[in-house]
Amino acid sequence: MGVINGGVSFWWQQIGIPEPRESLDGDLDCDVCIVGGGFSGLWTAYILAALDPGLDVVVLEAEFVGFGASGRNGGWLSAELSGSKERYGRTHGREGVTALVAAMERAVDEVVEVCRVEGVDADVVKHGVLYVARSPAQLVRMREGLADDARWGIGDDQVELTADEIGERLRVEGALGATFSPHCARVHPAKLVSGVAAAVERRGVRILERTRAQRIDPGVVTTDRGRVRAPRILRCLEGYTAGIRGQRRTWLPMNSAMIVSEPLPDAVWDEIGWAGAELLGDHANAYCYAQRTADGRIALGGRGVPYRFASRTDADGQTQDWTVASLTGILHDMFPATRRARIDHAWCGVLGVPRDWCASVGFDPATGLGWAGGYVGSGLTTTHVAGRTLADLATGRESALTALPWVNRAVRRWEPEPLRWLGVRAMYGLYREADRRESRGLERPSRLARLGNTLTGR
Numbered sequence: 001m002g003v004i005n006g007g008v009s010f011w012w013q014q015i016g017i018p019e020p021r022e023s024l025d026g027d028l029d030c031d032v033c034i035v036g037g038g039f040s041g042l043w044t045a046y047i048l049a050a051l052d053p054g055l056d057v058v059v060l061e062a063e064f065v066g067f068g069a070s071g072r073n074g075g076w077l078s079a080e081l082s083g084s085k086e087r088y089g090r091t092h093g094r095e096g097v098t099a100l101v102a103a104m105e106r107a108v109d110e111v112v113e114v115c116r117v118e119g120v121d122a123d124v125v126k127h128g129v130l131y132v133a134r135s136p137a138q139l140v141r142m143r144e145g146l147a148d149d150a151r152w153g154i155g156d157d158q159v160e161l162t163a164d165e166i167g168e169r170l171r172v173e174g175a176l177g178a179t180f181s182p183h184c185a186r187v188h189p190a191k192l193v194s195g196v197a198a199a200v201e202r203r204g205v206r207i208l209e210r211t212r213a214q215r216i217d218p219g220v221v222t223t224d225r226g227r228v229r230a231p232r233i234l235r236c237l238e239g240y241t242a243g244i245r246g247q248r249r250t251w252l253p254m255n256s257a258m259i260v261s262e263p264l265p266d267a268v269w270d271e272i273g274w275a276g277a278e279l280l281g282d283h284a285n286a287y288c289y290a291q292r293t294a295d296g297r298i299a300l301g302g303r304g305v306p307y308r309f310a311s312r313t314d315a316d317g318q319t320q321d322w323t324v325a326s327l328t329g330i331l332h333d334m335f336p337a338t339r340r341a342r343i344d345h346a347w348c349g350v351l352g353v354p355r356d357w358c359a360s361v362g363f364d365p366a367t368g369l370g371w372a373g374g375y376v377g378s379g380l381t382t383t384h385v386a387g388r389t390l391a392d393l394a395t396g397r398e399s400a401l402t403a404l405p406w407v408n409r410a411v412r413r414w415e416p417e418p419l420r421w422l423g424v425r426a427m428y429g430l431y432r433e434a435d436r437r438e439s440r441g442l443e444r445p446s447r448l449a450r451l452g453n454t455l456t457g458r
């Protein structure tokens with residue numbers, strides 16, 4: 001059988017696409033309307049319902065809960081910052097950055113704890129994350145990153161591993177060194193998102209599916225099935241934000257794609273090692289990310305076609321054949337023992353990229369409008385911090401979270417087409433060329449990648 005391509009994601013196909021919930025039927029009034037049923041919207045609803053159980057909270061979702069990136073991702077529940085330390089530091093200094101990192105590290109444990117308390121079985125195992133360097137240039141970049149973190153006073157518990165030390169955990173072809181951080185857990189995205197949605201409903205929140213918001217104005221969300229009037233409206237659409245009237249250039253929908261192998265036989269695992277559930281990434285410019293699934297497969301993701309002209313998104317997670325071939329090439333290159341393994345499934349999804357590549361959470365008490373997103377591919381844990389923060393902001397609470405540097409950040413919009421398409425294409429072209437040169441033995445990180453970053457303001 002060939003590779004299944006799309007079907008939203010392997011994760012959803014594995015547990016089954018859920019029966020649809022009810023849809024909006026005519027007009028409705030509520031206290032808080034959350035637009036988007038991914039982790040941003042669901043965590044916000046979960047915390048709001050805890051802060052004020054009397055609030056009437058409604059979540060609107062165009063397809064089904066977890067249809068977007070939240071049900072398609074690599075399952076890295078990681079403390080990695082979604083945004084640049086320098087940019088956050090510019091407004092809130094070193095203290096602001098360390099506070100944000102600390103909030104992210106705490107959030108990994110908070111999500112694990114919610115799973116325990118709510119009885120969500122999402123294959124969660126917290127064994128940390130390894131980033132391997134597979135060329136001299138990647139090794140230099142890795143050490144520069146460690147030194148930079150040390151200057152900011154973050155990542156104290158990151159360690160550098162030698163090639164031999166990596167091999168004690170798992171054997172990646174050509175690994176010269178790695179960093180290891182304990183702040184990451186492996187999850188099954190679809191199991192987690194459906195479990196969180198069920199917990200949200202138990203707290204009395206209404207989730208309306210197959211209800212697509214078309215425009216958001218103060219006090220009212222206009223959908224294809226009626227209008228929802230609410231004094232507070234929270235936009236949690238991440239990579240789909242461009243679909244709302246007036247938001248086309250707010251965040252660029254960036255693609256990420258994944259493949260998953262068949263369950264690998266013991267003989268293959270004997271060669272690879274990887275007895276734990278560490279997440280695995282590399283230090284390439286167009287980096288990859290991988291997990292060992294609970295049922296003994298390798299799921300691996302990377303960029304593919306980075307961006308579709310005019311902010312279009314995929315149909316049901318279907319990705320291009322060359323992306324499947326390229327990700328399969330990376331899997332075989334890292335783990336030659338998988339060369340004979342079948343690839344069972346491939347899919348893709350979108351994540352939101354702001355013009356300055358930094359996430360934000362905001363709320364304007366004057367209009368009652370709020371938002372969270374722009375996580376640039378590191379959203380699984382960030383959505384939890386964002387949800388807590390947005391719930392505080394929307395209920396008028398001042399807290400340590402509402403003082404974090406990403407709160408109420410003003411960011412300029414992306415350029416009109418064809419400029420943003422040309423910019424992102426050129427950036428990833430330069431990344432790929434930089435990676436090619438680095439893998440051929442360049443001693444230092446290629447300057448081409450930096451040029452790519454300059455082009456798009458990364």
Ligand SMILES: Cc1cc2nc3c(=O)[nH]c(=O)nc-3n(C[C@H](O)[C@H](O)[C@H](O)COP(=O)(O)OP(=O)(O)OC[C@H]3O[C@@H](n4cnc5c(N)ncnc54)[C@H](O)[C@@H]3O)c2cc1C
Pocket residue numbers: 035036037038039040041060061062063064065066067068069070071072073074075076077078211212213214236237238239240243244255256257258289301348349350351372373375376377378379380381382383
């Ligand atoms: C392939 C892939 C791999 C990734 N891997 C990781 C990872 O391993 N770790 C990590 O931290 N992050 C990862 N990410 C990013 C992470 O998944 C996202 O940042 C996170 O899930 C965003 O959650 P969200 O709720 O903000 O957005 P989404 O999950 O995209 O939710 C938005 C929801 O809004 C709905 N919607 C769209 N339009 C409308 C509308 N008009 N009206 C109503 N509803 C609408 C969508 O159907 C969707 O369900 C990955 C992303 C992708 C695509």
